[in-house]
Amino acid sequence: MHTRRSILKGTATALIAASSMPIISTLAAAKAPFAEVQAPAFYRMKVGSIEVTALSDGTIPIPLASLYSNTTDEHAQSALAAAFQGTDSETSVNAFLINAGERLVLIDAGTGSYLGPKLGKLIRNIEASGYQASDIDDVILTHIHTDHSGGLSADGERLFANAIVRVNKRDIDFWLDPAKREGATGPLKNQFVEAQQSLTPYLDAGRLETFDDDAAPVAGIGSILRSGHTPGHSSLVIESEGEKMVFWGDITHGDVLQFDEPGVAIEFDVDQQKAVEARRAAFAEAASDRYWVAGAHIAFPGIGHLRTDDTNYDWVPVNYSAG
Template sequence: MPSRRSILKGAVSGLIAAPFIAPSIAFAKAPYAAVQAPGFYRLKIGSAEVTALSDGTVALPLAKLYTNTSEQHAQSALEEAFLPEIVPTSVNAFLVNTGERLVLIDAGTGAYLGPSLGKLLANIEASGYKTDDIDDVILTHIHTDHSGGLMRNGKRTFTNATLRVSEREAKFWLSAENAKAAVGIVKQHFGEADQCVTPYVKAGKFETFADNAAPVPGLGSILYAGHTPGHSAITLESEGQKIVFWGDITHGDILQFDEPGIAIEFDIDQKAAIAARDIAFRQAVEGKYLVAGAHIAFPGIGHVRKDSTNYDWLPVNYA
């Protein structure tokens, strides 16, 4: 029986004897793919299905935007968490299927804030749903990164959905008097709110909900005013399990957990926003329920616990 050595020796001698033929195809190195997988993550809360949806990320100089601290301190804390000076900051939305209705919580940025965002609709479809399937859209608040996706090419994106917003929030942002008095970026936000929300009002597809009231059957709300006047978290409870969709209780998942007294320039009432964050953190720790943040690294779902410095963010375990 021929040995492995003799077989290899014979193969090599055969190659040497054979004439050399140059390959006809030149193989280049593979190009960079440069894209992520579709941005959705799914889990069950009791009998309800929750799908986290990425609208993309926006590069923000967070250390410059935080207030009640120094830029140097904020940057040092971010660096210790291995974050760059310009932080890719997630913009998340969440889809809830209760079995009776399909509800979108927040609507992304649409075309307003650049090409790194505006991915929500593609990710809704990648997750197995279509915009026409959605029965309700609930906004935690009307800032453009939560309401910009309500419109597409001058038409309502969610043609079959009723838009539901806190009564306080609607009263503030849809007021012509408030819009006239606003200045700077806030004035721009008033204009964008009108462009995105008013078409639903005119179409008769707009409803408001009272403080801490249920926006739709099966979901509740918690008024956490401060970031905006009607900023509200949305709650889901099913079969003994609970998740609270926080909206903008935090921006990022590092600094404001260790130092809840740090606000951000986007807060309309920074003192009230800090107070709301303190309550939201304490309630999340005491209740031991899941929370979902609009600007926590995607999928933005996890728990809050106390630690030696203050609070700690624990991302949901992948399953």
């Protein structure tokens, strides 16, 4: 019969025997070096007859708990910890490519070089997915924050040379207003500078156009004004063969706290109360109509459905398909 004593005695005997054997170095070189990179990050699916490709610009660790408002740091940290996320939550920056057969349309343009080396991977992932930046006919921005528009240009040159950039007029009027830029302080001041740097090459080339509230930026793609995060923040909509997908933009940041507590805002909101109202409306509609949702800052690929549960709402990620 094995007892704890006999097991320990046997272990000690084995260790003594092992100590008399020749020592083999544990410092020998590994057979293969660590790769330390992820595979190209794109995910493709169909919405009716429309091909949608989710594209990662990368991820960035963000102290979400300290950036949320209408809550406490302690409560937010507890909610994130319950979802196995630490003080810095690894946050996705997603863009989406729409191919309806006649035009290739990019929704949001990533960060470019503005936010560090873990981001700025959009163009290489466009190429990995089988397209080129020069193939894109239109870039529609959900809004003009650096993580959505910073990848439009580099060193004053357009990175999407054949594309027209389209954005809600309210956002252009806000972010390109010299008086607002001069009056801005802190991080907001930098956002005005970066917006001008990213958009000016398209403006100078006559390749920037605005769309009105709830209007179609291009044929076949609608918009829904969800003002608050920025003045012209807009979700974008495609429908085909009875299926629908709404590209949320920044309705949420992360995929944990705000689904249970839609009243929680974030520091990046230009108007936090309006952003909360927009989130509540977007959640209610998505859960009721059961359409596909694509989020800019939901864990890649950022696509899924919303359903109600006993604590408000629940995010259901797309079930992976290799088809």
